[in-house]
Amino acid sequence: MTRTIVASATREIIIGFDQPFCVIGERINPTGRKKLAAEMIEGNFDTVIKDALEQVAAGATMLDVNAGVTAVDPNETEPPLLVKTLEIVQGLVDVPLSIDSSVTAAIEAGLRVAKGRPLVNSVTGEEEKLEAILPLCKKYDVPVVAISNDETGISMDPDVRFAVAKKIVERAADYGIKPHDIVVDPLVMPIGALGSAGQQVFALLRRLREELKVNTTCGLSNISFGLPHRHGINAGFIPMVIGAGMTSAIMNPCRPQEMEAVRAANVLNGTDPNCTNWIMTYRDHKPAEGGHAVAAAAAPAGAGGRRGGRAARAGVARAE
Amino acid sequence: MTRTIVASATREIIIGFDQPFCVIGERINPTGRKKLAAEMIEGNFDTVIKDALEQVAAGATMLDVNAGVTAVDPNETEPPLLVKTLEIVQGLVDVPLSIDSSVTAAIEAGLRVAKGRPLVNSVTGEEEKLEAILPLCKKYDVPVVAISNDETGISMDPDVRFAVAKKIVERAADYGIKPHDIVVDPLVMPIGALGSAGQQVFALLRRLREELKVNTTCGLSNISFGLPHRHGINAGFIPMVIGAGMTSAIMNPCRPQEMEAVRAANVLNGTDPNCTNWIMTYRDHKPAEGGHAVAAAAAPAGAGGRRGGRAARAGVARAE
Numbered sequence: 312m313t314r315t316i317v318a319s320a321t322r323e324i325i326i327g328f329d330q331p332f333c334v335i336g337e338r339i340n341p342t343g344r345k346k347l348a349a350e351m352i353e354g355n356f357d358t359v360i361k362d363a364l365e366q367v368a369a370g371a372t373m374l375d376v377n378a379g380v381t382a383v384d385p386n387e388t389e390p391p392l393l394v395k396t397l398e399i400v401q402g403l404v405d406v407p408l409s410i411d412s413s414v415t416a417a418i419e420a421g422l423r424v425a426k427g428r429p430l431v432n433s434v435t436g437e438e439e440k441l442e443a444i445l446p447l448c449k450k451y452d453v454p455v456v457a458i459s460n461d462e463t464g465i466s467m468d469p470d471v472r473f474a475v476a477k478k479i480v481e482r483a484a485d486y487g488i489k490p491h492d493i494v495v496d497p498l499v500m501p502i503g504a505l506g507s508a509g510q511q512v513f514a515l516l517r518r519l520r521e522e523l524k525v526n527t528t529c530g531l532s533n534i535s536f537g538l539p540h541r542h543g544i545n546a547g548f549i550p551m552v553i554g555a556g557m558t559s560a561i562m563n564p565c566r567p568q569e570m571e572a573v574r575a576a577n578v579l580n581g582t583d584p585n586c587t588n589w590i591m592t593y594r595d596h597k598p599a600e601g602g603h604a605v606a607a608a609a610a611p612a613g614a615g616g617r618r619g620g621r622a623a624r625a626g627v628a629r630a631e
Numbered sequence: 632m633t634r635t636i637v638a639s640a641t642r643e644i645i646i647g648f649d650q651p652f653c654v655i656g657e658r659i660n661p662t663g664r665k666k667l668a669a670e671m672i673e674g675n676f677d678t679v680i681k682d683a684l685e686q687v688a689a690g691a692t693m694l695d696v697n698a699g700v701t702a703v704d705p706n707e708t709e710p711p712l713l714v715k716t717l718e719i720v721q722g723l724v725d726v727p728l729s730i731d732s733s734v735t736a737a738i739e740a741g742l743r744v745a746k747g748r749p750l751v752n753s754v755t756g757e758e759e760k761l762e763a764i765l766p767l768c769k770k771y772d773v774p775v776v777a778i779s780n781d782e783t784g785i786s787m788d789p790d791v792r793f794a795v796a797k798k799i800v801e802r803a804a805d806y807g808i809k810p811h812d813i814v815v816d817p818l819v820m821p822i823g824a825l826g827s828a829g830q831q832v833f834a835l836l837r838r839l840r841e842e843l844k845v846n847t848t849c850g851l852s853n854i855s856f857g858l859p860h861r862h863g864i865n866a867g868f869i870p871m872v873i874g875a876g877m878t879s880a881i882m883n884p885c886r887p888q889e890m891e892a893v894r895a896a897n898v899l900n901g902t903d904p905n906c907t908n909w910i911m912t913y914r915d916h917k918p919a920e921g922g923h924a925v926a927a928a929a930a931p932a933g934a935g936g937r938r939g940g941r942a943a944r945a946g947v948a949r950a951e
Contacts, residue, residue: 502898503906509899513874534899538906540913547895550870554833575867578822579829579854586823586858593860 313491315454315526315558317373317407318427324372324407326494326526326559331582332549332573333373333559335409335430335528336366339400340377348380351392356399367404370573371564375432376400376421377411385413390420397421409456409561415443422451430454430494432561436461436475445486454492455483456528465498469511472497473518480523494526494559495519501536502544508534509548513555520556531562531569546572553580633811635774635846635878637693637727638747644692644727646814646846646879651902652869652893653693653879655729655750655848656686659720660697668700671712676719687724690893691884695752696720696741697731705733710740717741729776729881735763742771750774750814752881756781756795765806774812775803776848779835785818789831792817793838800843814846814879815839821856822864828854829868833875840876851882851889866892873900 315326326333339362341348347358366374378393379385393412401408410421411432418431433456434444448455457479459465459472466472476495483493497515500508512529519527529552535544545562549572552560564570574592577583635646646653659682661668667678686694698713699705713732721728730741731752738751753776754764768775777799779785779792786792796815803813817835820828832849839847849872855864865882869892872880884890894912897903 506901506904506906510901538898538913539910540916543891543913543916544895544898544909546866547870547892548899550867551874551896551899554871554874571863572867575864576871578858578864579868579871581826581830584826586826589864590859593858593863596860596863 313524313526315430315491315494316428317409317430317454319401319405319407320426322405322407322427328520328526328556328558329582330558331372331577331588332553332557332580333528334371334564334570334573335559335561336362336369336371336374336564337530337561338362338366338563338565339374339396340411341380342377351378351396352380352382354395356396359396359399360403363400363403366564367406369564370570371406372559373407373409373430374400374404375409375411375561378417379412379414386416389414389417393417393421394424397425401426415447418444419447422447422453428453430456432456433458433496434479435459436479438462441479441482445483445488448483448488448492449486454494455488456494456496457483458496459498465500467500467505469497469515473515473522476519476525477523480525490523490525494528495523496528496530499529499531499533501538502534503537509551513551516552516555516557526558527556528559528561529557531560542566542568545569549573550576550579553577633844633846635750635811635814636748637729637750637774639721639725639727640746642725642727642747648840648846648876648878649902650878651692651897651908652873652877652900653848654691654884654890654893655879655881656682656689656691656694656884657850657881658682658686658883658885659694659716660731661700662697671698671716672700672702674715676716679716679719680723683720683723686884687726689884690890691726692879693727693729693750694720694724695729695731695881698737699732699734706736709734709737713737713741714744717745721746735767738764739767742767742773748773750776752776753778753816754799755779756799758782761799761802765803765808768803768808768812769806774814775808776814776816777803778816779818785820787820787825789817789835793835793842796839796845797843800845810843810845814848815843816848816850819849819851819853821858822854823857829871833871836872836875836877846878847876848879848881849877851880862886862888865889869893870896870899873897 317324339359341351350358376397378396382388409430409432410418412418431453434440435458459476461475480490480493497512499512502508519525532545534548535541538544546568553576574589578586578589583589637644659679661671670678696717698716702708729750729752730738732738751773754760755778779796781795800810800813817832819832822828836847839845852865854868855861858864866888873896894909898906898909
């Protein structure tokens with residue numbers, strides 16, 4: 312059974328096929344957040360602190376930490392900023408962290424200060440990346456996210472993306488890194504631009520699980536790029552990727568619709584034993600308070616769980 | 632490609648692997664609805680009419696019609712009541728119908744008056760049922776729902792349930808009925824009672840699709856029996872069963888959360904070409920109006936579609 316172990320100073324988390332879906336909070340990332348970038352450059356970590364606390368309160372299993380403020384010389388500025396951000400976050404919350412940078416020096420600086428067993432985000436199939444990141448992962452004995460693109464970019468052919476992932480796993484093995492310490496990102500394309508994006512990912516996830524036996528992740532919200540009501544698409548995508556074998560995602564845990572989908576999929580996938588987490592979360596749920604006042608108002612009392620006729624004939628427990 | 636064709640007098644619908652998920656409205660069913668049963672016995676069809684119109688307006692692809700008011704002698708009373716109900720419904724809406732009864736005489740009476748190509752709901756693996764229903768399906772050239780239980784009841788072993796489904800398909804072939812006219816119901820157990828209920832169904836659906844090449848359906852809301860906030864479980868289950876290959880479900884289309892899950896899964900499964908149905912349905916969606924006011928209020932503008940850092944590195948389109 313594939314188990315990727317990550318840890319903070321005090322808390323160990325397993326990413327695995329038989330584990331609850333691992334939600335990696337995406338919000339501590341200045342990319343595309345000008346205000347956050349400006350704050351971080353000034354040494355103001357108020358938003359970082361707020362995002363860390365809110366994401367953990369919302370149910371994040373891990374937090375991704377990125378300090379890429381796109382300064383003039385990231386090799387100079389990003390390492391100390393990432394170190395500072397990691398130290399603040401790990402002083403504040405007890406979930407394991409993902410060290411997210413495209414700057415190798417920043418990743419190494421982060422690894423020096425991170426407590427426990429962080430995840431490195433990320434390595435690609437590019438030679439330069441493989442040679443820079445894999446030795447670090449070996450040296451610090453940490454797992455790594457492997458993004459299935461290489462020098463040629465992202466292939467639109469899922470077989471090529473699988474081959475890149477396989478190459479990374481093999482190269483990691485050359486460094487003594489086991490497949491259970493590689494978390495492959497099959498790369499999710501926007502479904503509005505590529506209608507087969509979902510089917511590609513589902514097929515890739517099954518192959519990654521069955522053939523490479525690796526854990527998987529993705530930048531989840533990419534799927535809904537450009538569409539209206541993105542949360543609805545994301546919330547539908549989560550159970551589908553979990554059903555196809557995905558074991559973690561880099562996503563926004565502060566979205567109740569998406570987190571509800573994660574919790575439901577855990578129940579349905581058998582990784583919320585006795586539905587305990589679901590029942591604890593929703594035991595006081597009132598339909599009218601939740602997201603679906605229209606449905607609740609329109610439905611007569613006790614209308615849930617119809618199919619009584621068939622259920623009665625077939626012997627299934629009736630809903631009412 | 633497996634195609635189950637159903638039709639009303641004026642409208643043909645295909646149930647198939649490459650088709651939008653077929654939502655069979657469950658509400659015209661007096662089982663467990665005492666008030667509706669009392670109305671139907673009195674010859675009052677006001678609720679039937681309301682349910683027919685509302686379900687079609689909500690997006691039902693087909694309507695299931697059941698008149699099992701559990702009178703003293705269903706063989707006497709159910710056939711004329713089912714005929715009357717079918718005639719009212721097919722005079723009112725143009726979607727294909729599913730003739731739902733455990734009384735063979737009622738099914739035959741229904742088949743005589745139904746226009747187009749209705750679905751018969753249902754046959755089981757019980758010898759008596761097979762011998763009663765399959766000849767009717769052949770005679771009227773209509774597809775049938777095959778429920779995977781037999782004289783021994785519902786097996787908790789999914790392999791046995793698969794074997795029962797296979798037996799029904801083979802017996803249907805003896806009558807000259809093709810697999811594409813059998814829609815198998817693998818039987819969904821409540822996940823609160825049986826933690827492996829989801830995984831059982833997902834595995835069964837894949838086998839039914841790959842080995843028997845049949846379309847599938849289920850009484851969807853059974854999965855959430857006994858749990859709080861059932862809509863959340865149902866809405867998570869829909870994308871998972873669609874991902875596993877299910878092509879229709881008998882469900883309540885008047886629940887926005889469940890129908891949103893169906894529409895999202897159609898997008899992600901590639902059966903909503905160019906996302907047209909999604910965009911038309913949600914183009915004016917305002918997060919604050921929808922089901923997730925808390926999420927919308929808590930999130931800063933433009934927070935959707937993070938992962939910019941990685942997306943930028945990897946070349947995926949950025950969300951903002």
